[in-house]
Amino acid sequence: MRQGLIYENAFEYVYTLLFDIFVCSLKSTFYLLETIFLTLLPDKLRRKKDVSGQIVLITGGGGGVGRHIALNFARLNAKIIIWDVNREAINATCDALKTEGFECASYIVDISDREKVYEAAKRVKEEIGKVDILVNNAGIVTCRPLFEIPDKAIEATYGVNILSHYWTVKAFLPDMIANKRGHIVTVSSVTGLMGTYACTDYSATKFATVGFHESLYSELKYHGHDYIGMTLVCPYYINTQLFSGVKPRLFPMLEPKYVADKLVESTLKNEVNCTLPNSVRMLLPLKCLLPAKTCWELMVRIMKGPQSMSLYKGRGKAKSG
Numbered sequence: 001m002r003q004g005l006i007y008e009n010a011f012e013y014v015y016t017l018l019f020d021i022f023v024c025s026l027k028s029t030f031y032l033l034e035t036i037f038l039t040l041l042p043d044k045l046r047r048k049k050d051v052s053g054q055i056v057l058i059t060g061g062g063g064g065v066g067r068h069i070a071l072n073f074a075r076l077n078a079k080i081i082i083w084d085v086n087r088e089a090i091n092a093t094c095d096a097l098k099t100e101g102f103e104c105a106s107y108i109v110d111i112s113d114r115e116k117v118y119e120a121a122k123r124v125k126e127e128i129g130k131v132d133i134l135v136n137n138a139g140i141v142t143c144r145p146l147f148e149i150p151d152k153a154i155e156a157t158y159g160v161n162i163l164s165h166y167w168t169v170k171a172f173l174p175d176m177i178a179n180k181r182g183h184i185v186t187v188s189s190v191t192g193l194m195g196t197y198a199c200t201d202y203s204a205t206k207f208a209t210v211g212f213h214e215s216l217y218s219e220l221k222y223h224g225h226d227y228i229g230m231t232l233v234c235p236y237y238i239n240t241q242l243f244s245g246v247k248p249r250l251f252p253m254l255e256p257k258y259v260a261d262k263l264v265e266s267t268l269k270n271e272v273n274c275t276l277p278n279s280v281r282m283l284l285p286l287k288c289l290l291p292a293k294t295c296w297e298l299m300v301r302i303m304k305g306p307q308s309m310s311l312y313k314g315r316g317k318a319k320s321g
């Protein structure tokens with residue numbers, strides 16, 4: 001750990017502060033111009049990460065988005081490992097991969113169980129190899145107002161949606177650092193950027209994933225591990241079983257394939273943030289700028305957020321995807 005902020009005298013304090021402001025301004029201007037340039041540059045000309053031969057592990061790989069993420073990485077010749085609790089869902093993803101001629105290693109792992117994660121990670125390293133790209137994608141939701149959520153369900157949501165990120169990252173990040181290459185993809189949600197009706201558990205865990213991503217990003221940068229990529233993906237509602245029944249008023253639900261396409265593209269481009277659709281990103285600053293009561297009016301009158309969430313049906317008899 002480097003030394004903190006210790007100065008000999010007031011002059012040194014002012015001098016270093018002015019110097020840092022100067023360097024920061026120069027670099028910020030460069031990054032701004034770089035962003036404008038990359039935004040305008042046609043996609044075909046963008047430099048993208050080559051993932052062929054790399055090992056990609058996807059949690060919740062049996063689910064709606066997870067299956068498409070697996071297919072997309074497989075099409076780029078990456079080696080795919082699926083972790084999920086649902087055997088049928090795993091089989092469906094492996095079948096989809098096999099149909100296209102790809103192999104798929106799969107493990108039944110409850111990612112909310114720390115010991116199971118460490119045990120499975122050990123097996124993966126022995127049987128397949130060291131993971132290069134970790135996609136923390138699995139998630140669950142109860143979609144009920146606070147007093148209707150059983151305590152156990154709240155704990156389960158925290159276990160799957162956020163605590164599991166600690167266990168998987170602790171299991172695989174040290175190898176990435178040793179190999180000087182790797183990428184951690186965190187699947188969060190727009191509900192991780194703004195609180196959502198009937199999501200006190202889900203939304204809070206998704207906010208936590210944003211904090212996890214940003215804090216880990218700062219740790220990796222500060223300690224010089226710039227070669228580890230980190231991508232945070234915050235999608236709006238997706239047309240999978242997770243939020244089945246919910247009918248958003250303004251924007252249509254996203255398709256899982258679209259979300260997976262964008263997630264993989266962002267990973268290849270080494271982007272740090274990926275909000276889907278991108279237009280939602282433009283609306284987010286309003287949350288800080290407008291009075292809270294105005295935000296509520298927008299939410300309940302224009303977006304009909306709570307009303308659309310009350311149509312939630314849940315997974316019902318659906319098995320996967």
Ligand SMILES: NC(=O)c1ccc[n+]([C@@H]2O[C@H](COP(=O)([O-])OP(=O)(O)OC[C@H]3O[C@@H](n4cnc5c(N)ncnc54)[C@H](O)[C@@H]3O)[C@@H](O)[C@H]2O)c1
Nearest residue numbers: 060062063064065084085110111138139189237238240242
């Ligand atoms: N569906 C949406 O509207 C939406 C919106 C924003 C973000 N997201 C996020 O996208 C991700 C993927 O969601 P999806 O829509 O594909 O959901 P999904 O329900 O189709 O897939 C989730 C998968 O995670 C697996 N899973 C659940 N608990 C697990 C556990 N304990 N251990 C291992 N695997 C477990 C499930 O079996 C399932 O296959 C989630 O993190 C979700 O929170 C979804």
